[in-house]
Amino acid sequence: MNLGTLGNLDKKAVARGDQHYRRWERRGIDIFSTDRPLEAARVLYNMQGDENE
Numbered sequence: 001m002n003l004g005t006l007g008n009l010d011k012k013a014v015a016r017g018d019q020h021y022r023r024w025e026r027r028g029i030d031i032f033s034t035d036r037p038l039e040a041a042r043v044l045y046n047m048q049g050d051e052n053e
Contacts (some may be wrong), residue, residue, distance in 0.1 A: 003029040007010050018043045 003024055013020040013036065021040040034040050
């Protein structure tokens with residue numbers, strides 16, 4: 001299933017936490033269309049970010 005997170009859903013993740021990407025994945029989303037691919041990948045693949053990016 002595909003989820004377009006561009007716009008409102010990306011803003012929700014910014015405001016309420018990037019864990020929303022994980023929540024959407026658990027609901028069956030496997031393709032994300034997002035303005036925030038690095039943040040989504042960090043959550044979905046449990047990666048650590050560089051604070052100086």
